[in-house]
Amino acid sequence: MFRKFLTMFSLMLLITSVAGADDDGLMKRAQGMFKPIPLTPPAIEGEPATPEKVRLGHMLYFEPRLSKSQLISCQTCHNVGLGGADLQQVATGHGWQRGPRNSPTTFNAVFNVAQFWDGRAKDLAEQAKGPVQASVEMNNNPEQVIVTLKSLPAYVDAFKKAFPAEKDAVTFDNVARAIEVFEATLITPNAPFDRFLKGDAGALNAGEKEGLAAFMNKGCAGCHNGMNVGGLGYFPFGVVEKPEADVLPPGDLGRYKVTNTAADKYVFRSPSLRNVAITQPYFHSGTVWPLRDAVSIMGSAQLGMVLSEDEVGSITAFLQTLTGEQPQIVHPVLPPSTSRTPKPVLN
Amino acid sequence: MFRKFLTMFSLMLLITSVAGADDDGLMKRAQGMFKPIPLTPPAIEGEPATPEKVRLGHMLYFEPRLSKSQLISCQTCHNVGLGGADLQQVATGHGWQRGPRNSPTTFNAVFNVAQFWDGRAKDLAEQAKGPVQASVEMNNNPEQVIVTLKSLPAYVDAFKKAFPAEKDAVTFDNVARAIEVFEATLITPNAPFDRFLKGDAGALNAGEKEGLAAFMNKGCAGCHNGMNVGGLGYFPFGVVEKPEADVLPPGDLGRYKVTNTAADKYVFRSPSLRNVAITQPYFHSGTVWPLRDAVSIMGSAQLGMVLSEDEVGSITAFLQTLTGEQPQIVHPVLPPSTSRTPKPVLN
Numbered sequence: 002m003f004r005k006f007l008t009m010f011s012l013m014l015l016i017t018s019v020a021g022a023d024d025d026g027l028m029k030r031a032q033g034m035f036k037p038i039p040l041t042p043p044a045i046e047g048e049p050a051t052p053e054k055v056r057l058g059h060m061l062y063f064e065p066r067l068s069k070s071q072l073i074s075c076q077t078c079h080n081v082g083l084g085g086a087d088l089q090q091v092a093t094g095h096g097w098q099r100g101p102r103n104s105p106t107t108f109n110a111v112f113n114v115a116q117f118w119d120g121r122a123k124d125l126a127e128q129a130k131g132p133v134q135a136s137v138e139m140n141n142n143p144e145q146v147i148v149t150l151k152s153l154p155a156y157v158d159a160f161k162k163a164f165p166a167e168k169d170a171v172t173f174d175n176v177a178r179a180i181e182v183f184e185a186t187l188i189t190p191n192a193p194f195d196r197f198l199k200g201d202a203g204a205l206n207a208g209e210k211e212g213l214a215a216f217m218n219k220g221c222a223g224c225h226n227g228m229n230v231g232g233l234g235y236f237p238f239g240v241v242e243k244p245e246a247d248v249l250p251p252g253d254l255g256r257y258k259v260t261n262t263a264a265d266k267y268v269f270r271s272p273s274l275r276n277v278a279i280t281q282p283y284f285h286s287g288t289v290w291p292l293r294d295a296v297s298i299m300g301s302a303q304l305g306m307v308l309s310e311d312e313v314g315s316i317t318a319f320l321q322t323l324t325g326e327q328p329q330i331v332h333p334v335l336p337p338s339t340s341r342t343p344k345p346v347l348n
Numbered sequence: 349m350f351r352k353f354l355t356m357f358s359l360m361l362l363i364t365s366v367a368g369a370d371d372d373g374l375m376k377r378a379q380g381m382f383k384p385i386p387l388t389p390p391a392i393e394g395e396p397a398t399p400e401k402v403r404l405g406h407m408l409y410f411e412p413r414l415s416k417s418q419l420i421s422c423q424t425c426h427n428v429g430l431g432g433a434d435l436q437q438v439a440t441g442h443g444w445q446r447g448p449r450n451s452p453t454t455f456n457a458v459f460n461v462a463q464f465w466d467g468r469a470k471d472l473a474e475q476a477k478g479p480v481q482a483s484v485e486m487n488n489n490p491e492q493v494i495v496t497l498k499s500l501p502a503y504v505d506a507f508k509k510a511f512p513a514e515k516d517a518v519t520f521d522n523v524a525r526a527i528e529v530f531e532a533t534l535i536t537p538n539a540p541f542d543r544f545l546k547g548d549a550g551a552l553n554a555g556e557k558e559g560l561a562a563f564m565n566k567g568c569a570g571c572h573n574g575m576n577v578g579g580l581g582y583f584p585f586g587v588v589e590k591p592e593a594d595v596l597p598p599g600d601l602g603r604y605k606v607t608n609t610a611a612d613k614y615v616f617r618s619p620s621l622r623n624v625a626i627t628q629p630y631f632h633s634g635t636v637w638p639l640r641d642a643v644s645i646m647g648s649a650q651l652g653m654v655l656s657e658d659e660v661g662s663i664t665a666f667l668q669t670l671t672g673e674q675p676q677i678v679h680p681v682l683p684p685s686t687s688r689t690p691k692p693v694l695n
Contacts, residue, residue: 063429071435072424082410082682088418088692097444097694279684291687327681334674335429337626340638345435347444 024202027214034217036228037195038275038325042186043111048126050182053162058183060159060333061176066149068139070095071345075180078104078132081330084279085110085187090287092132095140096348101253103287108328109275111185113232118285119256120235120270125181130173143173149343150176155336189276189325194230197322205322212319215312220304229273230323237268238284241305244298247288255285278321293317371549374561381564383575384542385622385672389533390458395473397529400509405530407506407680408523413496415486417442418692422527425451425479428677431626432457432534437634439479442487443695448600450634455675456622458532460579465632466603467582467617472528477520490520496690497523502683536623536672541577544669552669559666562659567651576620577670584615585631588652591645594635602632625668640664 042050061067062075078092079085085108087093092100102118107125110116116128132138133146150156151171160170163179194213196204205213216222225231235256238249249267256268269285282288283295296316300308308316389397408414409422420441425434432455434440439447449465454472457463463475479485480493497503498518507517510526541560543551552560563569572578582603585596596614603615616632629635630642643663647655655663 065427065430065435070440072440077419080412080682082679083412084684088412088685089694090692093417093419093694099694281685290685290691329681330679332429332677332679334676335427337431338435338628338637344637345437347436347440347446 024210027210028197028200028202030217031213032198034222034226035194035198035230037198038109038112038188038190038192038228040190042188045111045124045181045185048178048182050185051163053159054164054179054182055186057156057159057163058179058181059330060156060335061180062183063333064335066153066335066338066342067133067141067146067176068095069141069145069346070139072347073139075107075129075132078138079107081187081328084108084276084327086280090282092138094132094138095136098137100135100137102285103282105272106276106280107184108187108189109229109273109325110232111181111188112227112229113270113273114234115270118269118272119259121259125184126174126177129177129180129184133176145343146173146176147171152339152341152343153336154339187328187330189327192275192325193322194319195325205319208315208318209322210319212315212317213322215316216319219300219306219308219312219316221299221316224271224303225274229275231271231275232273234271235265235268236271236303237266239267239302241303242301244302248284248286248298249302250286253285274320274323276324278324292320296320371557374557375544375547375549377564378560379545381569381573382541382545382577384545385456385459385535385537385539385575387537389535392458392471392528392532395525395529397532398510400506401511401526401529402533404503404506404510405526405528406677407503407682408527409530410680411682413500413682413685413689414480414488414493414523415442416488416492416693417486419694420486422454422476422479425485426454428534428675431455431623431674433627437629439485441479441485442483445484447482447484449632450629452619453623453627454531455534455536456576456620456672457579458528458535459574459576460617460620461581462617465616465619466606468606472531473521473524476524476527476531480523492690493520493523494518499686499688499690500683501686534675534677536674539622539672540669541666542672552666555662555665556669557666559662559664560669562663563666566647566653566655566659566663568646568663571618571650572621576622578618578622579620581618582612582615583618583650584613586614586649588650589648591649595631595633595645596649597633600632621667621670623671625671639667643667 044050065071065074067074073094078087080087085106087104089104091102092104094100105118111125114120116122116125117131122128122131133141134143157171160175164170164175193204224234224236227233238255243249254266256265278292281292282290283292289295289298293313296313297308300306391397412418412421414421425439426432427434432453434451436451438449439451441447452465458472461467463469463472464478469475469478480488481490504518507522511517511522540551571581571583574580585602590596601613603612625639628639629637630639636642636645640660643660644655647653
């Protein structure tokens with residue numbers, strides 16, 4: 002009896018230590034490939050985040066008067082209550098027009114190498130100027146935005162405080178700079194995977210660890226690594242096998258339109274997989290809804306392999322550990338329009 | 349010299365006491381006609397506001413999945429950052445369609461006698477069911493709303509907690525009841541006029557007091573009285589003189605459509621003037637933008653008098669003292685869609 006107990010006990014010790022060693026190896030490999038999201042917003046080079054600038058950017062992010070209709074704000078497609086994205090296949094904007102691509106999340110976007118699916122904006126400030134002017138999104142222009150903001154004394158004051166060294170602080174550049182600084186606060190730390198990366202082996206369960214191992218072993222982490230588990234480089238979609246036309250519409254040539262280089266046809270910036278489980282639908286086409294299906298498609302299109310149901314399941318389970326603490330954003334109180342404020346134009 | 353000083357001194361005393369007496373009289377008259385907004389949300393009869401119910405209503409108010417497109421929420425037209433209203437002439441909804449009337453504010457709406465411009469909903473719960481189903485607004489139906497909410501485990505849990513006595517808590521009635529309880533928290537106390545009503549004679553300046561006196565003397569307060577400075581009764585628009593057709597479109601018969609009574613043609617519920625200075629444009633038609641113009645039109649249409657520039661100016665100044673402290677609302681974090689959640693439908 003006692004001997005049997007001893008055997009059992011040794012066996013248990015052995016299992017525990019083997020599992021421990023495995024965990025240790027997995028954690029070390031992961032730590033070499035990924036980084037946790039920091040607890041506080043990162044500094045942006047050359048753009049110090051004063052409280053006044055963040056406050057202004059916060060107002061502008063929710064400001065529908067940036068759009069011609071005065072109905073659409075950054076928040077419309079990048080909803081802070083919906084993981085920084087929307088629930089749409091593609092962005093829906095002015096006149097109910099549908100944009101060409103799925104709205105990427107603004108959460109943790111500050112950690113991406115560049116912005117937009119094709120990386121055509123080098124940073125969040127440059128990005129912010131795009132949708133304001135896109136005819137299918139906010140359908141506005143910089144001059145009108147400035148006339149509008151200058152008609153609102155609370156904004157004139159907020160710009161002065163945010164950019165105290167500038168004589169004429171209400172500029173389209175400063176609109177974008179303030180939004181960038183606010184967006185840099187939209188980070189989601191403390192995901193289970195972050196806690197794992199910081200040494201808490203119990204933050205992932207066995208299935209999730211299996212998924213993490215598969216994610217690294219199968220090659221997913223080749224394009225999805227670093228702090229954002231993606232977002233750092235450009236890769237052809239369908240590198241091994243072209244997915245269906247609805248997933249990869251032939252007409253959207255991706256980065257080719259930015260660089261005019263043949264090798265960039267169907268090349269996109271790999272998306273960050275941070276909060277991926279709460280930001281469906283997937284891909285630049287926004288045509289795939291279940292996360293499992295997106296994982297399968299990536300297996301065949303990018304890695305040239307049919308992932309088993311178990312592999313898809315465990316990788317999906319791992320991806321769910323990338324959901325971090327969502328930012329708690331107070332809806333800003335926006336200033337009332339004045340007699341000088343342009344009227345909304347819907348057509 | 350001393351005598352001269354004494355005379356001056358007596359004169360000053362006299363002026364002060366006369367002004368004081370005037371203030372006192374004005375304040376007493378105002379206190380008999382109006383009431384301050386309370387500092388805490390009012391109780392709704394038969395609908396106790398538990399924290400769980402408020403929390404659920406808060407989520408639902410910001411929930412775009414109440415709409416067929418999954419793009420439009422209560423917040424779209426009743427923006428908590430824009431005085432509980434939008435910046436539009438009339439509500440703009442599904443498919444960029446334009447609704448028939450200007451969106452009334454949800455702020456302090458709990459104090460109105462009934463909801464909608466024609467009073468067709470007896471309370472906020474009944475009101476909340478309207479836009480969800482209106483084809484030009486959210487274009488959804490109760491069955492689809494319930495299928496959607498039941499597909500989201502966080503909502504199923506939130507409904508159970510909000511309505512613990514009910515076996516099947518996720519119902520369309522309960523959606524409306526939770527939204528009502530949340531909306532009852534959207535009150536704006538401590539406006540300068542509220543402080544005046546509570547005895548602080550210095551809360552209004554001389555011009556604003558003149559405006560308040562004119563507001564009562566000219567007859568404005570006949571339809572705009574009580575806690576909400578309006579919102580308590582039904583009155584014909586154009587009782588003395590019909591305004592222009594753009595301000596009072598002949599096709600919108602107002603309360604007549606609700607009661608089918610000839611006397612109710614062009615009858616509307618008088619709007620609350622709380623926060624009126626920050627909720628332009630004005631009237632059910634939403635066609636008048638400057639508050640001064642709205643005051644002038646009311647003078648001729650309702651009172652049959654041409655108000656002087658000074659009178660319009662002072663009444664407008666008084667109306668600006670009705671802007672209260674705006675609620676600070678955190679944007680709720682909404683649950684991610686699941687495989688059972690219906691997809692957004694844009695057409």
